[in-house]
Amino acid sequence: MSSLRSVSRRRFLQSATLASAASLIPGLRRPALALASGPLESSPLEEFSYGDIALNSALHEQQLQQTHAVLMELSEDSLLKPFRQMIGQPAPGKELGGWYNYDPNYDWHTFEAGFAPAATFGQWVSALARVYAITGSQAAREKVLRLNRLYAQVIDGKFYENNRFPAYCYDKLVCGLIDSHKYVGDPDAFAILQKTTDAAIPHLPGKAIVHGQSWRPGKDESYTWDESYTMPENLFLAYQRGAGERYRAMGVQYLNDVIFDRLAAAQNDLAGRHAYSHVNSLCSAMQAYLTVGSEKHLRAAKNGFDMLAAQSFATGGWGPDETLRATGSADVYDSLSKTHSSFETPCGSYAHFKLTRYLLRVTRDPRYGDSMERMMYNTILGAKPLEADGRTFYYADCNFKGRKVYSSHGWPCCSGTHPQVAADYRINTYFRDARGVYVNLYIPSTLKWTQNGAQVVLTQKSEYPYDAHVQFEVKVSKSEEFAVNLRIPAWAEKASVSVNGKREAANAGTFAQVQRQWKTGDRIDVELPLTTRLEAIDPAHADTVALLMGPLVLFAVTDSEPKVTRAQLLAAKRTGGQNWQMQTASGPVKMLPFTAIADEQYTTYLRVT
Numbered sequence: 001m002s003s004l005r006s007v008s009r010r011r012f013l014q015s016a017t018l019a020s021a022a023s024l025i026p027g028l029r030r031p032a033l034a035l036a037s038g039p040l041e042s043s044p045l046e047e048f049s050y051g052d053i054a055l056n057s058a059l060h061e062q063q064l065q066q067t068h069a070v071l072m073e074l075s076e077d078s079l080l081k082p083f084r085q086m087i088g089q090p091a092p093g094k095e096l097g098g099w100y101n102y103d104p105n106y107d108w109h110t111f112e113a114g115f116a117p118a119a120t121f122g123q124w125v126s127a128l129a130r131v132y133a134i135t136g137s138q139a140a141r142e143k144v145l146r147l148n149r150l151y152a153q154v155i156d157g158k159f160y161e162n163n164r165f166p167a168y169c170y171d172k173l174v175c176g177l178i179d180s181h182k183y184v185g186d187p188d189a190f191a192i193l194q195k196t197t198d199a200a201i202p203h204l205p206g207k208a209i210v211h212g213q214s215w216r217p218g219k220d221e222s223y224t225w226d227e228s229y230t231m232p233e234n235l236f237l238a239y240q241r242g243a244g245e246r247y248r249a250m251g252v253q254y255l256n257d258v259i260f261d262r263l264a265a266a267q268n269d270l271a272g273r274h275a276y277s278h279v280n281s282l283c284s285a286m287q288a289y290l291t292v293g294s295e296k297h298l299r300a301a302k303n304g305f306d307m308l309a310a311q312s313f314a315t316g317g318w319g320p321d322e323t324l325r326a327t328g329s330a331d332v333y334d335s336l337s338k339t340h341s342s343f344e345t346p347c348g349s350y351a352h353f354k355l356t357r358y359l360l361r362v363t364r365d366p367r368y369g370d371s372m373e374r375m376m377y378n379t380i381l382g383a384k385p386l387e388a389d390g391r392t393f394y395y396a397d398c399n400f401k402g403r404k405v406y407s408s409h410g411w412p413c414c415s416g417t418h419p420q421v422a423a424d425y426r427i428n429t430y431f432r433d434a435r436g437v438y439v440n441l442y443i444p445s446t447l448k449w450t451q452n453g454a455q456v457v458l459t460q461k462s463e464y465p466y467d468a469h470v471q472f473e474v475k476v477s478k479s480e481e482f483a484v485n486l487r488i489p490a491w492a493e494k495a496s497v498s499v500n501g502k503r504e505a506a507n508a509g510t511f512a513q514v515q516r517q518w519k520t521g522d523r524i525d526v527e528l529p530l531t532t533r534l535e536a537i538d539p540a541h542a543d544t545v546a547l548l549m550g551p552l553v554l555f556a557v558t559d560s561e562p563k564v565t566r567a568q569l570l571a572a573k574r575t576g577g578q579n580w581q582m583q584t585a586s587g588p589v590k591m592l593p594f595t596a597i598a599d600e601q602y603t604t605y606l607r608v609t
Helices: 058-073 076-086 121-135 138-152 157-161 166-184 189-203 221-225 232-240 245-253 257-264 275-292 295-310 331-338 345-363 367-378 414-429 566-570
Strands: 002-008 028-031 053-055 430-433 436-439 445-451 454-462 469-476 480-488 495-499 502-506 510-518 523-527 532-536 544-549 552-557 573-576 579-584 587-592
Touching: 053 058, 053 414, 058 121, 058 138, 058 414, 076 121, 076 138, 076 157, 121 138, 121 166, 121 414, 138 166, 138 189, 157 166, 157 189, 166 189, 166 232, 189 245, 232 245, 232 275, 245 275, 257 275, 257 295, 275 295, 275 345, 295 345, 295 367, 345 367, 345 414, 367 414, 367 552, 414 445, 430 445, 436 445, 454 480, 480 523, 495 510, 532 566, 544 566, 566 579
Parallel strands: 436 480
Antiparallel strands: 002 028, 002 510, 053 445, 430 436, 445 454, 454 469, 469 523, 480 510, 495 502, 495 523, 532 544, 544 552, 552 587, 573 579, 579 587
């Protein structure tokens, strides 16, 4: 016997504020059928382990394998070279080039080779550790262990003294080491972390420093671009994973409360700030809530996300020219003709996925999953591949004449986050609580877990987002009761869920919950009607619109802007595969999703008559 219910976490009781992570938070429950009684759990949803989930999507797996292959081939002497150079040790091996290099005579006006020496080292170690957790690759584990031990030989305060980004580099090294501890089981990781922290602290500011504020006398302007305000996230994670009380205290110390106090009061303090790093700092606010129970920081993160969503492109991306905008500003619209640097894709999507994952876990509000899904399909999943020579996809281009191009800089910051994003698709797809599992992303995959002593395998099959039908097959070692919660996107009107052929309507913008005694052979079928709709760039420019079908933006592939009506856009037809076509007075126009665009010129938005 099963029951289907829709669970929305968008609104809480008007008179209540969020309590601690262990308290009960009542939420709205809108039944499609008779609902199970009782309040929902308020404790955050748990993440599955990387190895619990196998993805069966060629696009996702290709990105993981390709980025991993690049990292595995990187010379260890080349990776250690800038560390050794900056502390005066012999530094054999070839330079990687690009931003990774150390150049004591670097001209900060150029942004060329030498801009951020060794900055991505910790992220690459983190990505390799995550791949080991996914695949069990001994080669990946051994590379992590070798890199950590080689790095342990070069820990020295001179690295931070000679570095324009000491906080940024320290933050990434913390990430690599705590991931090495958790996923690879490196027994020396925490000792190396302690030594790293001892070396770094004398060269860090005593608190979070606002981007652009000088704190190192005698240094040029580029030294004010460090990002100490993003450090708390990984410091809190280090504490949670057992590295010691020191890291909880440091996490609190570096919270950027100049911004968080205003965001918590629903004041947009993001305008004019560097986009990626300040969205990343919202992840620190979420970890402050998850670690020390700070309700202020949860409010700041939620309000910050809402302000971000209000200035986002239809793709889910944000921050043209890496800058956040004021509420109600026309800047995002103006960027369609003024810049091709629309969204810092690997870095931005990494921050966005973390933020929406944390918010979803805490609130159980499916709109955060909707946002994650939109960004995944319309930005990072269509990024050009990371190349062994350091070529990196950096900006997604929302200009009226957009193209996919590589950054002109080798090994920029996005080369560090791209491999981490590729590994994290798994942990973004499913979550769990004591009652069962939450399906967040519809990606062909297999999830394995233990529920009340029963071994459960949930296999997801689909051609989504090109087909509305998603199927789940259940296999259990013994019959067991639990809930399967399915995200029904806000755009999926007239969605339905069937269990063993019995169909019931499911409300858009909720998690549809199926609670039953499951047995091997049970099947769930989800129908998510792929509605076609138009989204304006902002309310003041209602005639500048993007065409969406389900979670996908369809981009016009054209060398000149066509004259088109709303009706013509909405009447675009799929002509096969990933191809759509729109008929206009001047002839047909090809429409493609971002993942299908190669080197063609495209436009995200069209002006409609």
